[in-house]
Amino acid sequence: MAGTSAGIVAGLTAAALGAVGFLAYQAQTTVPAKLGGSPGPGASAAAAASKAPRHRHNPTALPGGTGAGERVVYSVDDDRVWLIDAHDRVQRTFPVRPGNLDPLPGTYWVSSRSNAVTGSDGVPIEHVVRFTSVDGVAVGFSAAVGDGSPTAADPGVKTGGIRETRADGNLMWQFATIGVRVVVIR
Template identity: 85%
Template sequence: MAGTSAGIVAGLTAAAVATVGFLAYQAQATAPAGPGGRPGPSASAAAAASKAPRDRRNPTALPSGSGAGERVVYSVDDDRVWLVDERNRVQHTFRVNPGTLDPLPGTYWVSSRSNAVTGTDGLPIEHVVRFTSMDDVAIGFSAVVGDGSPTVADPGVKTGGIRETRANGNLMWQFATIGVPVVVIR
């Protein structure tokens, strides 16, 4: 009888350990990392995203290793954005002018949007699509209201606005709704 009890206790202990491990994994995978309610970039995601190879013959081609499924891909080194549909097809790609703060490589999610606001540089902007923050400054895509040209950030001001033309800002606004992944690569 003692051998049977020991076997039952061992089985229950193994089941409990497996359950705790599974619950810990679920909690880690769904725990928010900040006020945006979504986890920030993980070390493995940042490492993978930072090494996305380019097609040197076609610099506008979507970098391999930039994820899968519907997403916005933003290269901080190339100052380029790709809007990618659920079938991994590039719907649009365009150049942008970054702010003075670059987001770290990794995967984020669109956490808020504003139709029209004033940017951290004091300029009126529209179609703001935010996905993270750094040094208490929101980082996201936007277009300056005006002639349609993207602006260049004043290096003396902390800005997180990744500026697009108004036409590209309209495309981003239509594509990048709340919860759409934003993959930042080097």
């Protein structure tokens, strides 16, 4: 009987690993050509190093080449975020204030979340949505608790927080759950 149970567990484990491997392969092969390239640390596929195409008459429009389906798009050059639903519709776009460590362009996934913590700059923050790290410092979206006014961090402190207003932080918290894709572009 014990051998049968172990065999069932081993079979289920193998099936689960196979399914995860297949899904990872499928995700990798469906990355648009514009997102192809060498993956950065923690990224599945790097975005093009050049700046993603922008709409000349609407600078807040979603840049092209960011993929399809539900995702968060973050432009390190424009300091802007787009929340995109499963039908490729922009649900919200808003400006952000990044720390001094930028993630490499690429595709990441939300890996952890915290309701309330203290940021690497010593500021109390809420609705933290992390998706990678740079130089050992977590990088993610968050909102400063209080009035949301910018604070000057010690220039010697590495900061990976991408700060949003509290209202935008609430939306990000609801939208970007564990496993949601984050596409970082220039």
